[in-house]
Structures are given as structure tokens and as C-alpha cells.
Amino acid sequence: MPLSDLRQSYEKSVLLEAEACASPFEQFQRWFDQALAAKVPEPNAMTLATVGPNGQPSARIVLIKGADAHGFTFFTNYESRKGEELAGNPRATLLFFWQPLERQVRIEGRVEQVPAHESDLYFNSRPAGSRIGAWASQQSRPTTREALEAREREFRARYGDQPPRPAHWGGYRLVPDCFEFWQGRPSRLHDRLRYQPEGQGWKIDRLAP
DSSP states (O other): OOGGGOOOOOOSOOOOGGGSOSSHHHHHHHHHHHHHHTTOSSTTEEEEEEEOTTSOEEEEEEEOOEEETTEEEEEEETTSHHHHHHHHOOEEEEEEEEGGGTEEEEEEEEEEEOOHHHHHHHHHHSOHHHHHHHHHOOTTSOOOHHHHHHHHHHHHHHHTTOOOOOTTEEEEEEEEEEEEEEEOOGGGOOEEEEEEEETTEEEEEEOOO
8 A cells, every 4th residue: 555545534532722721731641641541552652852963853762751840751871862962952842642542742841950869769760670771881872782782791790780870871851831732633633732831821722733
């Protein structure tokens, strides 16, 4: 079948202003809870888009590890490509796509590193293999499988099952200044509600699909 013939009619739900939460954080939590209830595969997976010094955007899937009124938290290697790009341009976009519910959420904002104690707390909650992996992987650098496995053996021998958090690994928090909630609708007349700060609250606009 030609790619141009692939189509999907979206008919599962609606998103109306009268039913939307006044706070985008509450709206996100409502939809996230519904994604969990619907057993959407990995509902915490999101696309993280950053921009390099040459203006080239890059994107990858990461896992959200915290969501509240302060922002959206994820963890990674600070020396990775995304870490270097965030150091040069601390703004990013997150995108959640919950296909079984025909929904996506786009969140834009500034990014800051979380305090060290937050990174320590999450790092120490990870499986031992993942903690060793944070030491072994020189993320985004060229390597071989043999070299990667040799580094894993090296750090496992050094730290056992209790490695400390590497200084080059920790959390980021995206502090939103724009949300967009998208609900698929028939005939491509999708619902798109955008939240932007206004005074002490949030202004909601409907965008054309």
C-alpha cells in the first residue's frame, strides 16, 4: 500500500473548552491518568526536542519521571548531545503521543537542572545495572560494543552494586510556558487547545487544526 493511502479516522473523543481544566497541569494529569487506565504502552514516554548551536533541531524519546506544578522532570547524561544542546540553549519541547486515545500533548518551556539531592534520590532508586550503565556509557560519543561492555565490567568491579551518582548524570526540569492539547476528530477537524500564562492563571485558545 502506498504511504499516501495510509489513513486513520479519529473518532474516540472530543476536547471542548467547557470541559477542559482551568490549569494545564491538571489537564495533563487527567489525560495521563486516562492513558494509564487505558493501558497505553509506556504513557510516560515522550519526545524531547532541543536545538544545537547551528540551529539544527534534534529529537529523541525519553521517559518522564516527575510531573507537577513546578514542571516536568527527566534524567540523562549532562554530557550527551541533548545535555550539550540544553547548556547552549536552555529551551525545549516535550511531546506525548497516546495513539490508542488519539491524543497528543505538546509542552514548551525553559529547562533547568534539578538540585543535586533530587538527582541523588532518583539515581539511588534505579536498578543496579542502570546505575552502572550511567558510568559505563559516554553517551553520544563514538564507541564499540566491546568497549562499552569493557567499561561496564570496569565500573561494576569498582563499585559493585552501590555506585554513587556520576557528576555528569542528573535531572532536568522543563518549566512550561505553553501547552497544547490535541484530540483527534473526524475529517481532520481536530480539537487543539492551547494554554498560555495570563496574569495569575492561564489563557485558553482554540487553534485551527
